[in-house]
Amino acid sequence: MAGNEILTVEGLARHFTPPVSVTDRLFGKKPVVNRAVDGVDLVLHKGETLGLVGESGCGKSTLARSIVGLYGLTAGAIRYDGELVQAKRTRAQRLAIQMVFQDPFSSLNPRMTVEQTLSELLRFHKLVPRNKVGERNRELMDLVGLPERALKQRPRQFSGGQRQRVGIARALALEPTVLIADEPVSALDVSVQANIINLLTDLQERLHLSVIFVSHNMAVVRQISDRTAVMYRGRIVETGETETLFDDPVHPYTKLLISSVPRLAEAGDVVEPDAVAAESGVEAAGENPMLAEIIGSAARGGTSPCRYADRCPAVVAACAVEPSLIVDPRDSGRSAACVHVAERKGVVA
Known part of the structure; x- marks a missing residue:
């Protein structure tokens, strides 16, 4: 899909600095900077759905809000259809990138x-x-599967799923080409989740939208996404085609996430959590003597160690320097921020 990018994020960072109290100022105490998003590179192609997954607090929503313009950027750049998005966006750029929020109410x-x-x-x-x-209002109601009478109602008169449909209609009213859905089904019942997911899939095809689907639900992301990006502590640690990433994860954190997805056992089988983790190649890092060496090496060299080193069971000396996304030699469409990626040889059958 080279040359087919609709949205490109380059080194995006968004840091939050809490206010400093008078007492802290007197004693020279500096505020702790929250690096919510810390150097993200991301590409969204025209007509695709890109899943963005990770644990709660990893920076997914902050990244989504930064892309849509609700947060200013600490560093980095955003390009829409090849043009740089300035701090003061053009009218076309404001309309083109819209967001569906987690809590429609x-x-x-x-x-x-x-x-x-x-x-x-x-x-x-x-x-x-x-x-x-x-007339356009009625078209929007029909588009999201709500009756015309819904136009006369207020948010409190709707169910959770109906309110989310209203939120989607509001985003579509501005005729965007990029839709960012930030945990759009996490607050809904399971049966309603399926309806909203099907609606988003249908709208993406009918309106030729490019979608970033933010979620911590791996099963939902696998169902709806063409490609998936995995986020950890403010950085993207792995990207690739969804099926490939789920079937053959590279980064240890991706393996951990996938191993945590509940699955049904065969009749009579008992699946222990440790067995699932072992099957995915993930083990508890435990006490690792290499970790202290890495931290010391990073301090001496003035570098930042891999942010997953304290949890990784495969940490090595090279992890003293945080790697950027490295292309997988077995699959040029996939990359991961792990020094072990370069060790993968051969071609996947």
């Missing part, structure tokens, strides 16, 4: 009906003539 104005919410957007951005606003 808190992201919708409780005092406004759906019709008022959508009409305000359409009129402010002058997307349709004023006499066509009502």
